[in-house]
Amino acid sequence: MIKFSVKNFSKIILVVPAFFFLAVMSFPREATSQNTSTETKLAKISFGSAVNRENLKARFQAYSNNLSLAPSATNSGDNSTVGSVTSSSPDNNQRTGKIKILVVPGHDNEYPGAEIGNIREADFNLKIAEYLKNFLEQETAFEVYTTRDADFIKTETENKQDKNGYTDYFQKYLDENISEVLDFRQSYKEETEKKFKNSLSSSSKKIEHNPAPGEMLYRLYAVNKFVEDNQIDLVIHIHLNDYAGRTGEEWKYKGFSIYVPDNTLRNGKESQALGKYISKTLDDNFKNSNNPVEKKKIILGHELIANGANNTIAAASVLIEYGYIYEDRFQNEETLKKAAEQTYLGIKNYLTKKL
C-alpha cells in the first residue's frame, strides 16, 4: 500500500528506509515552528460548500456547446466569477466557467512509490496521467491541469536531486507558497478537529496507509491548496497498488480499487458519485481488486490527504489504484491507455448521465 495518510505515524518506525529520516529533516523549515505558531496567526476559516453535480453538469453542457454559462443556469443569480478566491465560506456549487480538472500522477521522482526491480510506480502513474490528460483535453468544456510533466520519465543519467518532474506552474507553486501551505494545513486540521471532535474515529482501520514523509506531506497539502486556490472542480489521483509484506514469489493480489472521501468530509458525496461512475467504466476492461480490504471496490475514508483530509478541498476527488504494480498487463502501453480512456469515460458519464 503506497498511499499517504495523516495517521499511522508510529508504524513507520518499523519500516522506514533511511531516506525517510532525511526527508523529515529536510521538511521546510517553517514546519518546525508549527506547534509554537500563535493561533491568531492562522487564517480563520470556515468550510465552503463542496462542488455540486448539477452545477457541473450544467457547465459541461453549456461549454460543450461552446456557450458561456449564464449565472441563472447555475441556479445562483450572483456575480461569482471563477478566479475570485475568498476564505469565507465560498459557495462552490455556484461556480461558473469551464470545468477544471487536476490530474495528479501519484508520487514523484524523489519518492517514486511502489517499486519492483527497475519498475517504479511513479513512472507508470505518469504515463496513465498523460493519456488521461490527452483524452480530457478533447472536451471543450474541460480545462485540464497536471502536477507532473510527461517530458520527464526517469533515465539512468538523470540527476534525481535536481528534478522531481513537476510541471513548471506547480513547481513554482511549491516553491512560493511554503508558509501558506503549512498554515492552510494547520488551520483546516484545527477547524476539522473542533467541528468533528468525536466523530472522527479511524474509518479505515483495516487498511494500513503509509504515512507521507515530511517533504511529501508538504507537497500533498500543496496540491490541495492549489486545488482550492484555483477552484479546481475534479481531482483525479493516479496510482498503482502494492501491499505490505509482499515477497518475490507470492503476488497475492491484483485488480483495481478506488479510494474516496467518506461523508465526514464536505466533498464526500460528490467524490463517491464520481468514483462510482469511474468504477463502472473500469469494470468493462479491468477486474476489481481481490485484496479482502478492497473487496468493496470503492473504499471510503477521511484520512487520505489526496481525498481532502481535514476538509481541505471542495473538489470531488478520487484516488484510483488501477491494479498492482507487478501485474504484467501494466507493461503493455495499451493497458495504460485503456485505463486512462475508461477513466475519461467515467468522468464524462458522471457529467452527463441522469443517475
Ligand SMILES: [Zn+2]
Ligand atoms: Zn501510489
